[in-house]
Amino acid sequence: MSAHETLRVELGKRSYEIQVGNGLLPSAGERIKPYLMQDRAIIITDENVAKLHLNVLKNSLVAANIKCHEIVLPAGEQTKDFNFLQNLVSQLLELNVERGTTLLALGGGVTGDLTGFTAAILLRGIDFIQIPTTLLSQVDSSVGGKTGINTRHGKNLVGAFYQPKLVLSDIDSLDTLAKREILAGYAEIAKYGLINNAKFFEWLEENGAALCEGNRELRRQAVIISCQTKANIVSTDERETGDRALLNLGHTFGHALEAEAGFSNRLLHGEAVAIGISLAFDVSLALGFCAREDVKRVRAHYKSVGLPSHPKDIFGMNWEIPSLMRHMKNDKKVKNGHIRLVLARGIGQAFVTDAIAMENVRDTLERITHS
Ligand code: GLY
Secondary structure, eight states: OOOEEEEEEOBTBTOEEEEEESSOGGGHHHHHGGGOSSSEEEEEEEHHHIIIIIHHHHHHHHHTTOEEEEEEEOSSGGGSSHHHHHHHHHHHHHTTOOTTOEEEEEESHHHHHHHHHHHHHGGGOOEEEEEEOSHHIIIIITSSOEEEEEETTEEEEEEEEOOOSEEEEEGGGGGGSOHHHHHHHHHHHHHHHHHHOHHHHHHHHHHHHHHHHTOHHHHHHHHHHHHHHHHHHHHHOTTSSSGGGGGGTTHHHHHHHHHHTTTSTTSOHHHHHHHHHHHHHHHHHHTTSSOHHHHHHHHHHHHHHTOOOSGGGSTTOOOOHHHHHHHHHHTTOEETTEEEEEEESSTTOEEEEEEEEHHHHHHHHHHHHTO
């Protein structure tokens, strides 16, 4: 077996390991076996990921004497809904899934979220293992146990906190991703530096571009630090009653932009996060929390790797401020005209506040979006 780094999400009896390294997928069977209650697993993946990685995973399971089935879903966010959930549950029951059967989520955030939620509700809860193959899912969605589906009322409104038994992140699986997808994941990596690790952000300023271009060692190091940061935060606040909200830096703005862009390919989640984080720093500056130099560094960094940092960087979008404000209000973070936001006192000094007046947010959005 090739070497890997092991991190831990400490959650008492529900603690689990994150294994990060190169060449993990070909030996996934051996790695997974100690975590199975029976020598049987069911892989859930999508058509795109299946073409690239399904055979490697299946061969490794067979080599480890693990019986496996696979369910291949269409690629895309549309599978995170009640219909696909119902179909998936039916297919699993037809395969005679048992309490001791483990689901393996092979793919990106959509596959992980849907598989995790299915595992949470099927037979009142069966085990699942995350095998994330995108940068975004390796550094964010596969860790921390947020699972769920979308409804017509909004994204991720139905779900459960349900932790995996293991996360297996093979850095080599990132090689097949399009640059735009790497960048979308990178936006979240930079987020960890901006939340509470100024040294990591400095390291990214030096190494981010090469990481995005494909340097595997830099990717490995960045995934490890990102997962460690997230694991530490989740360990102290699994259900987001406190510090876990820091992980939403840039997300309130980002979700509003995504909603306005129709959750389409025009604006990927990570791109929206990069712009949203820059806007959170704009608001922080406008309210006197951080220095202009901090905002400049954030924007300069996202720009240097090729990410947008400004609403106007998204070609063809004419952002309507009232509409963006409405989306933010719908995010259920507004009380008595004040919004819950993650702001920053500087690089690596994010904090959560409930006390920001909507007018301040609107003024900054108007100034920035129309500048
Ligand atoms: N993606 C934010 C969280 O897991 O809390």
